[in-house]
Amino acid sequence: xxxxxxxxxxxxxxxxxxxxxxxxxxxxxxxxxxxxxxxxxxxxxxxxxxxxxxxxxxxxxxxxxxxxxxxxxxxxxxxxxxxxxxxxxxxxxxxxxxxxxxxxxxxxxxxxx
Amino acid sequence: xxxxxxxxxxxxxxxxxxxxxxxxxxxxxxxxxxxxxxxxxxxxxxxxxxxxxxxxxxxxxxxxxxxxxxxxxxxxxxxxxxxxxxxxxxxxxxxxxxxxxxxxxxxxxxxxxxxxxxx
Numbered sequence: 001x002x003x004x005x006x007x008x009x010x011x012x013x014x015x016x017x018x019x020x021x022x023x024x025x026x027x028x029x030x031x032x033x034x035x036x037x038x039x040x041x042x043x044x045x046x047x048x049x050x051x052x053x054x055x056x057x058x059x060x061x062x063x064x065x066x067x068x069x070x071x072x073x074x075x076x077x078x079x080x081x082x083x084x085x086x087x088x089x090x091x092x093x094x095x096x097x098x099x100x101x102x103x104x105x106x107x108x109x110x111x112x113x
Numbered sequence: 114x115x116x117x118x119x120x121x122x123x124x125x126x127x128x129x130x131x132x133x134x135x136x137x138x139x140x141x142x143x144x145x146x147x148x149x150x151x152x153x154x155x156x157x158x159x160x161x162x163x164x165x166x167x168x169x170x171x172x173x174x175x176x177x178x179x180x181x182x183x184x185x186x187x188x189x190x191x192x193x194x195x196x197x198x199x200x201x202x203x204x205x206x207x208x209x210x211x212x213x214x215x216x217x218x219x220x221x222x223x224x225x226x227x228x229x230x231x232x
Contacts, residue, residue, distance in 0.1 A: 042225055043224050046223075049220060101208075106155075
């Protein structure tokens with residue numbers, strides 16, 4: 001079956017540090033890949049997505065590249081801010097029919113001033 | 114666009130009562146809506162998939178008689194937790210997809226979640 005594996009957290013960084021959150025997946029075919037962010041007490045927000053190999057999704061300074069050869073979709077940001085503190089979920093989904101999303105377990109990021 | 118709302122955002126109820134949670138797509142029509150449950154410090158667990166005008170499809174292990182789902186229109190789905198017990202306390206999140214079609218760019222848009230506490 002499909003699965004998504006994320007690095008375990010929590011990840012604690014100082015403000016302006018470089019962020020990488022690793023994500024690898026197991027799937028057949030060509031799923032779309034997503035990063036969602038969940039701020040404390042809130043639901044999930046789509047952060048970025050990529051729908052095919054070598055696509056780069058980007059938003060709010062975050063970016064991730066769909067690497068089919070390594071089945072990875074690592075999230076990166078060059079300079080994190082305190083406001084980036086949240087839980088980040090990597091996910092995959094197939095288009096068509098019932099579009100079920102498979103989530104990773106989430107990685108909590110804490111940015112300290 | 115693509116805003117999904119949930120109501121209520123937080124509910125506390127007594128054991129044995131039923132609670133209804135609404136999920137609405139505010140600016141688009143959602144053929145398919147999904148209900149998730151999130152346990153503390155855990156990922157989201159898909160409970161069921163609902164399509165407008167038809168019965169919901171429940172994931173394995175989810176009691177369909179306990180978690181009643183109704184997708185009455187293209188903008189509204191409801192989840193009713195019947196005879197709630199403390200173990201049903203959780204964060205319930207819905208999502209909506211613009212279409213159930215074959216576009217490779219279909220994305221699920223998530224509601225803000227409902228915190229259910231059963232005393």
